[in-house]
Amino acid sequence: MKNPRTGLPTDPHPVVVNPADGKPVDLGPLVPVLFGFAAFQQLRAASELQLFEYLTLNGPSTCDQVAAGLRLPPKSARKLLLGTTSLGLTEHEEGRYAPSPMLRDAIDGGVWPLIRNIIDFQHRLSYLPAMEYAESLRTGKNEGLKHLPGSGGDLYSRLEQALDLENLFFRGMNSWSELSNPVLLHQVDYAGVRDLLDVGGGDAVNAIALARAHPHLRITVFDLEGATEVARDNVAAAGLEDRISVVAGDMFGDPLPDGFDLVLFAHQFVIWSPEQNRALLKRAHEALRPGGRVAVFNAFADDDGCGPLYTALDNVYFATLPAEESTIYRWSEHEDWLTAAGFADITRVRSDGWTPHGVIEGRKPDA
Ligand SMILES: C[S@@+](CC[C@H](N)C(=O)[O-])C[C@H]1O[C@@H](n2cnc3c(N)ncnc32)[C@H](O)[C@@H]1O
Numbered sequence: 001m002k003n004p005r006t007g008l009p010t011d012p013h014p015v016v017v018n019p020a021d022g023k024p025v026d027l028g029p030l031v032p033v034l035f036g037f038a039a040f041q042q043l044r045a046a047s048e049l050q051l052f053e054y055l056t057l058n059g060p061s062t063c064d065q066v067a068a069g070l071r072l073p074p075k076s077a078r079k080l081l082l083g084t085t086s087l088g089l090t091e092h093e094e095g096r097y098a099p100s101p102m103l104r105d106a107i108d109g110g111v112w113p114l115i116r117n118i119i120d121f122q123h124r125l126s127y128l129p130a131m132e133y134a135e136s137l138r139t140g141k142n143e144g145l146k147h148l149p150g151s152g153g154d155l156y157s158r159l160e161q162a163l164d165l166e167n168l169f170f171r172g173m174n175s176w177s178e179l180s181n182p183v184l185l186h187q188v189d190y191a192g193v194r195d196l197l198d199v200g201g202g203d204a205v206n207a208i209a210l211a212r213a214h215p216h217l218r219i220t221v222f223d224l225e226g227a228t229e230v231a232r233d234n235v236a237a238a239g240l241e242d243r244i245s246v247v248a249g250d251m252f253g254d255p256l257p258d259g260f261d262l263v264l265f266a267h268q269f270v271i272w273s274p275e276q277n278r279a280l281l282k283r284a285h286e287a288l289r290p291g292g293r294v295a296v297f298n299a300f301a302d303d304d305g306c307g308p309l310y311t312a313l314d315n316v317y318f319a320t321l322p323a324e325e326s327t328i329y330r331w332s333e334h335e336d337w338l339t340a341a342g343f344a345d346i347t348r349v350r351s352d353g354w355t356p357h358g359v360i361e362g363r364k365p366d367a
Contacts, residue, residue, distance in 0.1 A: 045083075052107060117172050117175040121173075128144070129320040133316050149165075170230055177266065181209055183351035184206060193262045193293075195217075197219075197284075199280070202230075202267075204235050220246075223248065232246050256284070260287055260292060270327065274337065284341070296361075300358050300360075310356050335348075344364075346360065
């Protein structure tokens with residue numbers, strides 16, 4: 001189709017003419033980027049107003065039915081359904097709306113409550129600090145922290161001073177871990193492992209999942225005092241107190257417990273500087289028995305520095321909030337740190353899920 005005024009094609013993307021050389025410029029790919037914040041707000045509003053739950057319970061519904069069901073003015077339901085449908089979150093057929101197949105699968109598979117926790121995390125924790133991205137790039141500091149109450153130069157010391165934010169953080173983190181940890185649970189070999197140390201283990205989400213998936217494991221979760229309180233409650237609720245112990249401490253300042261077959265750093269190396277990551281690997285090396293292994297589980301960037309998209313976008317959070325040096329590092333950088341810390345047999349384990357998570361492992365050579 002052509003624009004009758006300019007004679008230029010109008011589909012599939014809006015085209016403007018470059019005034020310098022008269023050539024058409026396709027700006028269509030800019031639309032989801034320019035309006036990225038608005039796309040997120042469409043999803044958040046649908047989540048907060050429970051649109052998908054309504055459509056799941058009531059079946060395909062008209063706009064007026066959605067308006068009545070969600071107690072919205074009809075004009076608001078129209079806006080919301082236009083947003084969710086054009087983003088592929090709902091689909092429209094014969095005047096009725098239904099969740100898209102992706103959303104339906106997420107709801108049927110029990111994943112939707114995890115996504116809702118993550119939407120909450122993005123909305124209440126990451127969103128405002130993200131406005132400081134350019135400033136954080138300029139100064140090299142996590143400038144978004146100014147949007148959080150309390151004092152201290154990293155997110156975790158701030159969370160310890162704000163109980164509601166700490167709960168929100170651990171609920172979101174727990175959901176990120178549940179969605180991404182199948183690679184850790186099922187693609188790593190635990191046959192020769194009995195004692196596992198989970199450094200910065202948070203609310204014990206991975207420890208509990210590992211203990212359930214591998215009944216021979218005995219796990220120690222090590223984290224700051226505030227997190228260990230949550231972890232102890234979760235371990236007790238899971239009935240795993242005989243197999244998971246929880247130790248409070250600072251991974252940089254306090255001695256790590258030792259005598260382990262595997263030391264795990266889950267979602268940890270994205271927080272700290274290369275120097276700190278190397279220091280943590282040295283500490284892990286000391287905590288391991290000869291022949292033991294270290295496993296680093298988090299998202300990774302490609303070695304060529306070009307992607308993936310998830311890593312690139314998630315890096316806005318890492319630049320603005322957790323700590324001054326936090327970022328998602330490349331696979332090859334992890335390999336260099338493991339080698340420098342004295343580990344051998346370094347192996348990449350890639351996840352085939354929708355996130356760029358994986359595990360990189362190394363072995364402490366036998367004495
Ligand atoms: C991104 S969360 C990851 C939690 C968990 N491993 C997971 O994958 O869900 C980082 C964890 O590191 C902990 N942490 C941060 N600084 C720490 C320190 N100096 N010593 C011990 N733990 C620390 C935080 O309390 C938090 O639980």
